[in-house]
Structures are given as structure tokens and as C-alpha cells.
Amino acid sequence: MPTLTDTLAKLSAAPGVSGHENAVRALLVREFQKLADTVEITPLGSVIGILRAQTTRGPRAARPKSSAAPRLLVEAHMDQIGLIVTDIQDGFIRFEEIGYWDSRVLPSQNVLVHGKKTLPGVIGARPPHVLAAAERKRPLALAELFIDLGLSDARARELVSVGDVITLDRALLSLQNEMVASQALDNRAGLAALLEFLRHMQDTPRAWDIYAVANVNEEDSPLYVGAQTAAYAIQPHIAICLDVTHARQVGLSDDALPEAGQGPGIARGANVHPFVFDKLRQAARRRALPHQITVYGSDTETNAWIMQVTGDGIPTGLVEIPLRYMHSAVETIALSDIARAAELLQEFAAQLNADDARALRGETFVRAPARRARAKRRR
Amino acid sequence: MPTLTDTLAKLSAAPGVSGHENAVRALLVREFQKLADTVEITPLGSVIGILRAQTTRGPRAARPKSSAAPRLLVEAHMDQIGLIVTDIQDGFIRFEEIGYWDSRVLPSQNVLVHGKKTLPGVIGARPPHVLAAAERKRPLALAELFIDLGLSDARARELVSVGDVITLDRALLSLQNEMVASQALDNRAGLAALLEFLRHMQDTPRAWDIYAVANVNEEDSPLYVGAQTAAYAIQPHIAICLDVTHARQVGLSDDALPEAGQGPGIARGANVHPFVFDKLRQAARRRALPHQITVYGSDTETNAWIMQVTGDGIPTGLVEIPLRYMHSAVETIALSDIARAAELLQEFAAQLNADDARALRGETFVRAPARRARAKRRR
């Protein structure tokens, strides 16, 4: 069985810029196929791994075609922020952001340009010697940056097209105290927790069908279009979002923020259904798992926000991995928080029974999952 | 004979905002009539006092109708910066500037609004108690200022019209060391010197006709229209401008600036004809008059600038009264500088002979003054 570090390293090495998630999706499909009864892909490319309800401990039953069990959706977004080629000028690559970057971190990064082949490059800028004093005092604007591939203009145009995406070239780095740093740990950390959760559920008795979902288009889409459409397709009774959140760090010392390594955050607030919150906290307490309560007045800025209002409304929860230096090249997390998030969700899922679904949904309980057959045809 | 202080007090009390010089002009016409053979007024309202050439000492000859003598023009502008009513709102007077103000000096000034009658008023502004911190740190803009006459809206509209002019209400104040302060000493100081010069010339033998000119529209007009048109009418062989200049003061310690009380400035530079400068300096030396040399690369920002290029060009000089706090309510000068400027010009005028005119003008010497008869018809 792979270690968490292995999983995370593999996940963070697979490019998956929003809307261009092919590589990371392929990896996830392979992993889901090992761990789920059925794997489906939505029209927009989100991956759904279904683990049917099974009330006995032991090896998985033969894959059932359908189920009347309530549905628990646990999702993590698979996409990452990235860059996109907007122009090629004299062999240099001009680019824009996909997702929300702190563009001050971009100068002097190594990057990979995903053209006809994957090309290593560096982000250059004018040297400080030639800058006016005022220029030295302000951060570089995106329009001043470019990528140098070492190619001639003609060769660059042959290998790279406008619209190709770019990722940072940054392998997972292990720090002290089981902490790791890399690009894209938002949200490869959540994905790792999702896979770990699925692994735990293999021989955990459960009254609900488990829908593990790796969603596309979280970082770029004001509509959270990946999560919205997958949730619409599944119409779950409960949806849990697994994502990262700001951890306490230098310059960000708000006491309300969780600390990395002190356990996953369990979110509370308008975006979280009280029943779901209570059940999550009970689960953490029962397993004596370190955890932290995070509070949001309204928008959690995660897929939880759109899932809550998808269809006729879904009771939603949010489990968070504390992360330092969000949307930088050195996003940093504690591996223990991932492991505990997976254990928390295992305990949560194991506890759910038919009464819970009824309690949440009243008489609207029995519903067939909508049109998944058609969704499956894609790709 | 009036003292210089009396003259200056009278001159500075007579309102004469650019383009609205009636009161000061009336005063000057009376003074010129005492001191000149002929007084004329140009179409635009400049006043010309002509003192014909007279080579013998003693009482003035009968007024000659014409003259073949060369013409010396000595001028000072009679107008002052002021304000103009642009609107009446709820009885309060809104205004704009005529001429170049430092509008930071306007709040809390006493003013005179020259409406159907002359009305005293004050310039008000919002009290500091109600201001935001940022507001307290920036100067008041002209649009935030208004004049309170203590009148109702209806009564204000009855007595004041849009287009009426406004002056500061500020009498001449005597300081130590024969220095005086007031509004409008730019250029009442020059006018006082001009009158004093005329007085000295009464029994000073002279080979040239003296044209003393008090000009309108210096402060407001990018064309120096008063000086230009008067000089065009007179077509003098030499023109001297009498105006004020920045004196050394706190915050303005440029060593090149003249000092108040150390004698008039004699300007040198592209705007001044070398012959005129030399003759002025010789005159000062001959009379052992304290004087200071002021230097201008090009534009002296006085009527000398336009007179120099009027018609086919006029050899021009500039004699300056050093003044502190230009265009404020407390313009400050030394009376001695006025007296010495007048003596300087007396000596200069007395020295001029027919050869000088020929030296300056060569064969173009004999010219009839143009169309003054018609100009005289006005007003």
C-alpha cells in the first residue's frame, strides 16, 4: 500500500489546471477503479467512484447495478491554478492566469509548458540593474512577465499554441514534522484524503452508498461548474466537501484560523448543515481525533457553497486541511491532517443509517440517481 | 505734495480688478491731468499722460499739439487680481478668480463685493470640527469657498449680479523700516513710482516726449492686451515697464532674488534691450542710487514681454520694485524702493537725446504716433 507521501507526490506531479485536468483525471480514474464498484465521468470530466452500501464487514460484494440506499457524496476538486499561453512573441511565451494567483511569486519560477510536448521553461523579467527606482519598489505586473523556453520563435510556435496551459515545475518537498510543501497541494491534499477515505471504506460496513467525486473546475469557475453538475447528477442526501483552508502563518495570525498539524478543520456556519456538522464532530470525538472548528459566516469559497443549493438543496458539510501559503509555489500542509480527515470521514460514513436520511429528507427520501447512465457514456 | 504713503494708500484703496479698472482709472486720470500736457485713454481703457519734450528748465510750456521728438514710454499696469461672482446660491456668493491667486489665502478674508453698491463680506468655509481628518490636511478648493454678505437670497440677487467683481478689503498697513503691506501693491507700487517719476519730470529738461502709461489687463490676459494696444498706439522708441518682482523672503531664499529696501531691480536678459539696460545702470550709478540687477533668461512675465514685440519691435527695459508675498493679501514693499525707482527713471529720461533714438532706430527714426486722435475719442 502506498504511503500518503507517495500518493501526494504522484498527485501533485500530475498536471491538472482547471479545465485541462486530463493527466490528473487519468491518475484518479486508475485509483478509483481500484477502490470503487463503479467509476463514471460526468460530461464536464469530473470523476465519480461509487461504493455501494454493504452492511457486512469483509470483501466487497459483486458490483450491484442499482441501489435504494441513501447517497453520501464526498468530493474534492482535482484542478489546480495554472497559467495559459496567450501569445508568443519572438519565441517568448506570454501568459495569463487561470485561477487566482499571487502574481508576485511568479518571477524566477521554473515552469512546464504543456504544448505538443511538455517543455521546461523559466519565468524571466528585466534585471534590477536597468530598473528605475520607482520600478524596483513595485511588484512586477503579469504583463511584464514571460516564459523563456530557450527556443527560437519558429520552433516555439511549432511546439506551443495559444491556449496551451502551463504549470509550475515543483516536486513535493518534505519538511520537518511530517510536513510537506509543493505547488497544487490545493487541492491535491483533499484528493489524497479522498483516496485514503475510499481505502478505509473498503471493509467498513455502511448503510449508505458512497459517491467519491473528484471535481473539475473549482479554481476558475464562479459557478463551481464541476461540483454543481456532478452534484446535480448524483442528487445526494448529504454532500461533504474536502478542501484546504488558510492555516495560521507569519503575517496571518488570526486566532480563528486553524493550525497545520492540529487536525482537520470541521467547518461551521451558514454553508454547513447543522446535522452534518454535529455528525462530523461526533465522529471526531468518538475516534478521539484531533480536530479544529472553523467558522464561516456565509460563503466558504469551496464547492460546498454551490452544492448546498444544487437541485432542491443538499445538506452539506466541509472538512478542511489547514494549508500555509495558499496559491503559492510552496503550499505547505501536515500529512497528519490528511490522515485524520480520512479517518474522520470513515467514522462519519460508517455511522450514517437509513434513519438519518429520513430525518434529513422526510418523505422525499426515495429518489433514483438522475441520468447517470447517460453521463457515463462520455469520454 | 502728498507723501508716497498717501499716494500708495489712495491707489491701493481704489478697486481695479483686471478688466474692471474704472475706479483706479478715474483716480489716475485726475493725477495725470495734474502732471501731463495731454491725457488720453485707449479703446481698452489704458491711460496715457503725455509730457512733451522741453529742453529748458522751468515751468511747463503751453501744450503742444504735436511733436517730432522721440518717444519714451514708461508704463505700469493699473489692474489687480480679484474675484468675480459666478453664482448666487441661497444668498451666498460663489466666485472664481481673475488673475493668478494662491487660493489658500482666501478663507477668512474680508472682501468687498462691487455690486449695485459696494458690500462688505467674508469668505467662509466649513468649520474644522465637522471635517474628516483627510479634509483637514488638504487646502480648501475654490469651489468650497463662498462669500457671506449677511443677506437673504432675494436681497443678494437684488444687489449682486453674476459678473460683478470682488476685491479684498484690506487697507495699507505701515510696518517698521518704512515698509508697507496691503493687497494690490502689485502693481500699485509701480503706479506710485510712475506718478512720482512724472512729478520729478515736471521741471526736468528732456529731449524726448514722455508717455506715462497706466495699463489695463496685465494680470488676466495672456496677451497683455492693455500694454500691447497702448504700445501699438504710441509706437515708442523705448518702453520701460515698472512692475513688482519677488523679493527674497522666508522660503524663497534664492540669492538671485533682490531684497526689499535695497533699491529697485534693473532687469537684464533677453526681454531687455542692452542699450536700455546700460542706460538704466548708468543712470543709477550717476545718481549713486542703490539698485539691484535682476536676471531673466526669457519671459519677465510683465508687460515688457509683449511690448518688446509690438509693432516692428520696441527696445524695452524693466525696472522692478521687490515685493514679498506676491498675490496675497499682505503684499509687502519698502517705500524707499519706489522713491529710488522714480529717481532712476528721472535720471534715465533726462539723459536721453536725439542721438540715442537714432542709434536705436537708424533711419526709421521719424514716425508719427499712430491714430492717437481716434483713441482719444473714447470714454
Added chain:
Amino acid sequence: MTRKENQAARARAHFPAFDLPAPSPTHAADALTPFHQLIKRLSETYGPSGSEEAVRELARAEIKGLADQIRVDAFGNLIALRKGAGNRRKKIMVTAPLDEPGVMVTFLDARGFARFGMLGAVKPLTLPGARCQFENGVIGVFGRETRGAADTEKDADAFFLDVGATSAQDAPVRIGDAACLVGEFRAAGNLLCGKALSGRARGAILIETLRRLKRATHDVYCVFTVQSQVGARGAGAAAFALQPDYAFVLDATPAQDFPGGDTNLALGKGPAILAQDEKMIASAAARQVLLEATRQTQTPYQIQAHARGGGEGAPIQAAREGTVTGALGLPVRYLHTQSEMVDARDVANIIEILTSVFAAKTL
């Protein structure tokens, strides 16, 4: 339509208004091809967002006989179905807007000046001195407050509309009335220029594609959408109803092949296949279909990778469990002004590409 005409007559009878002379007839249009005449007519028709009736009726008349089904949905979208004959036929939805940018009166002051809100991304500072036209023919002139510092693009509150009124009572327009910009249609070689042109040229493309399409493989739903300028509101509703396998949005790509333009997108170099816009990253499968069509038809194309503008793609992509959505951008200079400019060759190439997609054996 009758109701509207009565309103106009009422306004003319009672109020002073800039409504004379009448809009000029379609003069000198003989020099244009019938298709360009159609573009001209569409461009000159009144139809700001929410008031698309006249444009829709014009489009409906044009597509009569060209489709197997024509209907107007509850939202106001005009939908034409051309049935496909293929064995493995898919359901394809293609959208083009009916509406155009404009303004809507939000307030009338005592002196008869109107304040307005934007319908679409009109830039306030380009307006002073420009004109708009209301449905009843009344002309308004845009002005801007001079008091205070309204010198940035953002300060939209400082703008107003002068409809020739002297009081709120005699104003020939009412709060809620919408107006489009005023700009005559012009042609110069391949360049076409006019108000509302970026949208109406796309509508004309759909009409002309239906006209030329001999035999469709797939079921093609041509959706002429309403309210596209104010948040692409019509498109999502149509996608929810139609549940297409593929959606292709005809979009407007801001061409900046002019001095100091900050993108490399140009007029006449083919339509833009969108990698993304501000709100959507195009579905890879849809991009492939479009790319394949350009190969089949040997038409030039450009890629738009800038996250600029938000077209009708985002709500379509988000409909139900998700729609595979691509976008084909008609390059346009001077978007959202009275002088939008397009290249007739780009227009023709989009028709080629769409025809190829509709007739493709498989998708």
C-alpha cells in the same frame, strides 16, 4: 407590435422629442449582397436586452421554411430545430444573441433629464455626445456631469440622458424604457460596421447556415437567445430545456488588431476558437469538434486564451449535470459601441465551420 406603435404615436403627439427626421430608409443597400443586406437589416433593428421582439420577428420570418420546428420558449428565446438524418446523431445546440447593448432609464428628474443603467458592457466615458434611440423613435443624447471629478471609467453615476424634455411630465420616455445606440450600418470592402453588429452578425450566421445547410447529420437546435448582454440569461434556460450533447456558443471575440491592442486576435484571420472566457473554460471535447471542422473546411482560425468577457457558455456548461460546451468567437473591433466592426470573411468562415459540424458523420 401594435401596442408599441401606439405608444410611439402617443409620444409623438404629446411631447417634444428628438424623433424627427424619421430613421433613414435602407438606401444604397443595393451594393450589398442579400446576405449582407440581412446583416444590415438585423443591425438596424431595435432590440436592447429585454426588448428583442422586433429582432426576433425579423429572425423568425427569415428562418421560416428552413427548420423542422420553430418555437419561442417562455424566456423569449427563438429556437429552430433542424432534424438530422444520421444514425449516430447527436443533439447540438448553437446560440447567437438577439439582443444588443443599450441603456435603460432608471430615473427622470424634474427637468426631464434621465438617469440610466447599462444594458450590457457599454463604457460610460465613451457616451457623452453619442446618441441612443428608444423604441418609440425618440432620440437621446448622452451627457456627463461636469461638477466633481467624473474622469474615470468607473464613475457611471455621473452620466445622464437628454431626451429633449423640459420636465419629467413632458419627457417622451418613461422609467424602464430601453434604448439602443445609434450607428448607421456601413460597409468597406470586407469590413462591416454598425451598432449591434457583433450580435446581429452572429444571428445572421445562424440564419444563413440554416439556409445553406443541405442535409444535417445531427439534430441541430439553433437558439437565438434573448438577454445575452445582461448576463447570458436566456442561454442557460435553453440548455436546461434542450439537454444537448454539445453546445456551441457563437461569441464575440474582442479583436485588437489596432494600434496598441493588447491581444493578438485580429479581424479576417478566422473565427476564434475559445480556450476560455472570463467565466468558462471551454470543454476540451467541444474544442476538438471545432478544430476538426476547421481542418475539414480548411478555414483559418485563431485561439482566444485571454479570460476576457463572459459569453453564453458558462450557464450552458453548468446546466443540469453539465453540457459539453465550446465557443466560436466572431472577432469584433470596438465592442459595445455604436460602431462594432466585423470582417465578412470571418462571418463566412463561421458558416463553413458550423455547416461542417452539423453534417459531420460522427462527433
Added chain:
Amino acid sequence: MTRKENQAARARAHFPAFDLPAPSPTHAADALTPFHQLIKRLSETYGPSGSEEAVRELARAEIKGLADQIRVDAFGNLIALRKGAGNRRKKIMVTAPLDEPGVMVTFLDARGFARFGMLGAVKPLTLPGARCQFENGVIGVFGRETRGAADTEKDADAFFLDVGATSAQDAPVRIGDAACLVGEFRAAGNLLCGKALSGRARGAILIETLRRLKRATHDVYCVFTVQSQVGARGAGAAAFALQPDYAFVLDATPAQDFPGGDTNLALGKGPAILAQDEKMIASAAARQVLLEATRQTQTPYQIQAHARGGGEGAPIQAAREGTVTGALGLPVRYLHTQSEMVDARDVANIIEILTSVFAAKTL
């Protein structure tokens, strides 16, 4: 004129250009009075500063038979003398501009885009999307660079003109060609609206005054000036030559009786007697003459005291030994745009006042 028409024909024959359809005929103008039709014709005539031939010919034709002498001076000013019959007659000069704001091509780049300079106080930021028309009928669309931050009024370098060309060679305009703004004439009650209207309405006032004037006491020189928009260049030359006793400048007063206007000057409340403009303080004697005329004719008037704009007064006042100069401002909204707006009552009142001045027994 022939030369110009040949040029236009050449441009049409060789180059693509936005020159179709042709400018619309004077339709629906029947509703206008003959005088307002004259204003309309003047407004619609091409005549940016330096290219006033067509307007001047129109004005010259209109004043034929109304003056004792008509001539065009070396500078291009059209001067009509109506001799006075009074014993104590004075020489009065009245000026109105022939020209209008516009632009002039200063550079053509390799792609056929034109850079331009302003003829008059056109505000760059109001231009994008607006159009101009060249003498040969070619239409240009104004655009603005998107690269960089050209978001203030001052940044005039960032604007350009799109004349529908694809290269400098096929551009239908040349460096130095001038263009006027495009804006149809409209009327709404007393309000008149159109391009060039602020100047042409003043020209029409002079023409109509000459037409109505039964008997002048004074010698009246009506000067239709050229190049007024680019520094009032024609007026000073005329004053130098004529040496009038009084000069009255017909000026344009920026009326701001709109939301957030920062002056109290309004349309329809009578012409403005100028206390000053930016470059001149009006001569008191001339102000008195105008004030007296308003009393005689019982016409309303306003006073403009703001030092805004610089009309033709300054160079006239400065001519020779000085000219007693006053100015009468026609209130105009949206000055220097394609939609200048004036009130027909103000126009009529200026005619009354001028007629009264010209016929006054003494001045």
C-alpha cells in the same frame, strides 16, 4: 469644388472605405421652418477648421443680395458689409465661425490605422465608437488602445481612427486630411441637436439677422470666420483689417442646465452676455451696448462670468491699438461632441439683440 469631387471619386474607385451608403438626403425636414432648415443644412455641411470651403459657399449663397459688399479675405473669412444710414454711425464687426471641431490625420501606420490630432476641443475619451466623416465621404471609426492605462482624459496619444483600410497603401485618406464628427440633425420642440451646431447656429444667426434687418444705423461687418476652433485665428486678422469701433463676438457658452452641471447657465434663458472668457475680459462699453439692447428688445439674458473657453474675443480685442469687444454667447449643451444642443429661442433672441444694436441711434 470640382477638385474635391474628383478626389472623392478617386477614393471610392480605388479603396475600400466606409463610404456607403451615401449621406441621407434632407428627409422629413418639411416640419422645420425655413430658418431651421438653414441651420440644419449648415450643421450637416462638412467644414472642420481649415476646410471651410463648402460651408463658406453655402453661407455666401445665403447672404447674396443681403449685403452691400461681400468678400473673402486672404485668410478665408467671409465678410459681408451692410452699410448704415445713421449720421453718427459706427463701424461694428460681428463674428460667427464657419468651421467646426474635428480631427486631422497625422500618421498612417502599416496596417492602415490613422493617428489624428484634434481640430478644436474634442475630448478624446468620448470618441471610441463614435465616427467622423472625411471630405470625400469616407467614414472613420474612433478606437482606443487597450494596452496600458489610457483611462484619463489627457492621454490623447492612445486614440486612433479606423477607416476600413488594411494598409497604408489602400487607406482612403491621407495624412493631413481633416474630418468632422458624424451626427444627424434633430429637432425636439425648441431644442435643436446636431454636429457642428454650436458654430453653424451662430452662422445662421448672422445670415438671418442680415435677412431681417430693415435699416442699419451703423456700418455692420458680418464676419464668418475660419479656423475659430483652432485658436480663433481668423478673427484677429479680420479685426486688424477692419479696425471696427465695436466688435461683438458670437460665442458658444457651455450651458450646464443638466444634472451635476457646475455653472448656472442654461438653454432657453436667453443668450449669455460674457463678463469674461478664459482669454479676455469683455470691454465694459461693449457689455453696456448689449445690455441696453436686451432692455430695448425685452429679451432675457444671462451673464457668463466663468473663465471658460477662449472665443474669438481675445485676438480682436488685442488688434492694433485695441478694439472695444463684447461677446454674446449662444448657450450650448454637449459642446464639441457630435450632439451639440441649442435652444431655438436663444437663437431667435440673439437675432433680436443684434438687430437692435445695428439699428440703435447711438452707441
